[in-house]
Amino acid sequence: MAKYCPKCGSSNVDWVLPQTWSKWRCKDCGYIGALIIENGELAEEIRKKWKDKKP
Numbered sequence: 001m002a003k004y005c006p007k008c009g010s011s012n013v014d015w016v017l018p019q020t021w022s023k024w025r026c027k028d029c030g031y032i033g034a035l036i037i038e039n040g041e042l043a044e045e046i047r048k049k050w051k052d053k054k055p
Contacts, residue, residue: 001038002038002040002043003024003036003037003038004036004037004038004039004040004042004043004046005024005026005028005029005031005036005037005043005046006031006033006035006036006037006046007026007029007031007046007050008026008028008029008031008046008047008050009037009043009044009045009046009047009048009050010026010027010028010029010047011043012026012027012028013025013026013027013031013036014027016032022034024036029050
């Protein structure tokens with residue numbers, strides 16, 4: 001199942017350390033945290049809002 005960043009909606013996320021899979025990192029926006037999105041439709045909405053917010 002795909003994983004998405006809760007901040008920007010990117011699928012470019014991975015574990016901070018594979019041994020501690022409770023923290024995720026987004027390589028696009030720099031988010032680090034335990035929360036991760038698995039719903040592609042929700043991630044698309046987040047992505048749209050993120051792009052609209054960026055200068």
